[in-house]
Amino acid sequence: MKTLYVSDLDGTLLRSDAKTSAYTNQVINQLTSEGILFSYATARSYLTATKATKGLNAKIPIITYNGAVIFQNDTFDIIAQNVFCQNEKEEILNEILRRGIYPIVYAYISGKEKFSYVVNKCNRATTEFLLTRKGDVRDTPVKFDSALGIGDVFYFVCIDAYEKLEPLYIQFKDKYHCIFQTEIYSGEQWLEIVPKSVSKANAILQLKESLGIDYIVAFGDGKNDIEMFEIADESYAVENAVDELKAIATGIIESNDSDGVAKWLHKKFCAIV
Numbered sequence: 001m002k003t004l005y006v007s008d009l010d011g012t013l014l015r016s017d018a019k020t021s022a023y024t025n026q027v028i029n030q031l032t033s034e035g036i037l038f039s040y041a042t043a044r045s046y047l048t049a050t051k052a053t054k055g056l057n058a059k060i061p062i063i064t065y066n067g068a069v070i071f072q073n074d075t076f077d078i079i080a081q082n083v084f085c086q087n088e089k090e091e092i093l094n095e096i097l098r099r100g101i102y103p104i105v106y107a108y109i110s111g112k113e114k115f116s117y118v119v120n121k122c123n124r125a126t127t128e129f130l131l132t133r134k135g136d137v138r139d140t141p142v143k144f145d146s147a148l149g150i151g152d153v154f155y156f157v158c159i160d161a162y163e164k165l166e167p168l169y170i171q172f173k174d175k176y177h178c179i180f181q182t183e184i185y186s187g188e189q190w191l192e193i194v195p196k197s198v199s200k201a202n203a204i205l206q207l208k209e210s211l212g213i214d215y216i217v218a219f220g221d222g223k224n225d226i227e228m229f230e231i232a233d234e235s236y237a238v239e240n241a242v243d244e245l246k247a248i249a250t251g252i253i254e255s256n257d258s259d260g261v262a263k264w265l266h267k268k269f270c271a272i273v
Helices: 009-013 021-031 046-052 086-098 125-129 145-149 162-172 200-209 223-231 242-246 260-269
Strands: 003-009 037-041 061-064 071-072 080-081 104-109 112-118 139-142 152-159 177-182 191-193 215-222 234-238 250-255
Touching: 003 009, 003 200, 003 223, 009 037, 009 046, 009 215, 009 260, 021 037, 021 260, 037 200, 046 061, 046 125, 061 200, 061 260, 071 200, 080 200, 086 145, 086 162, 104 125, 112 177, 112 250, 125 145, 125 152, 177 223, 200 215, 200 223, 215 223, 215 260, 223 234, 223 242, 234 260, 250 260
Parallel strands: 003 037, 003 215, 037 061, 112 139, 215 234, 234 250
Antiparallel strands: 061 071, 071 080, 104 112, 104 152, 152 191, 177 191
C-alpha cells in the first residue's frame, strides 16, 4: 500500500518552544529520502511553518493555512490553492467590520502572498501578534477599511474577545470553514475563516488523489485535528492532546516535547539515526 503519514504541526510535531527538534528533523529527513511519504498540516503560512521546522529539508508537500494552500517544501511551488469568490469576500469582510472587529486578511496580490490590516485600528491582541511578524515580506499595512479586500483573499484572522467573536462564528460556521479556538502560545481567542471546501482533511484528500495514496496515517493534538482523524485509516494523538481527540484515536503516542511522532516513525521503520 502507498501510505501518506501526515502530522499536525503546533503541539504535535513542534515542541513547546515552537520548533522541531534536531532528532525530529533527522528522522523525517532520513525516512523521506528512503521513500516514505510524509507531510504536515498547519494553520501557519509557508514562511512561518518553514521557520519553525528549520532543518527539516525533506522534499515533501506541506499543507498551510488549515488547508487553503499546499506547497512543495523544497521548491516553494504551489501545489494547490483555494480562494474566496468576490461575493464571499465582501460578505465576510463587511460583517467583520460591522461588528467592530479589525481582521488580518491574507491574499494573493499581483501573484504575491500578502497579509493586510488597517493601521492604528487593530486591538492589543492583534497588534501583539503582528509584532511577531515584524520584517515579514508579506506585511502590507493599509490606511482604509476598503483596502482589506484587495486581491484574491483566502484567509481571514480575527483575534479578539470570545464574546465578540462567538456571534460571528455562529453566523458563518455553516457557510464557511471556521476555526474558533484559543491560540496555544498566546492564550488569545482566534476566529479563522477560510473557504468552505478548505480544511486539513480536504487538503489531505487532495494529496491522496494526486499522489495515488491508498492509506493515511495522521498525528495530532487539538480539536481542529478531529476532521483529519476522521478521514485517516490510522490516527495517533500525542500524550498532550485534548481528550476529544484521544477518544477517537487509534492510539496514544508520546508527547510533542518527547518527539512522539518522530519516535513512532523511527520505531515503525527501524531507521538508524
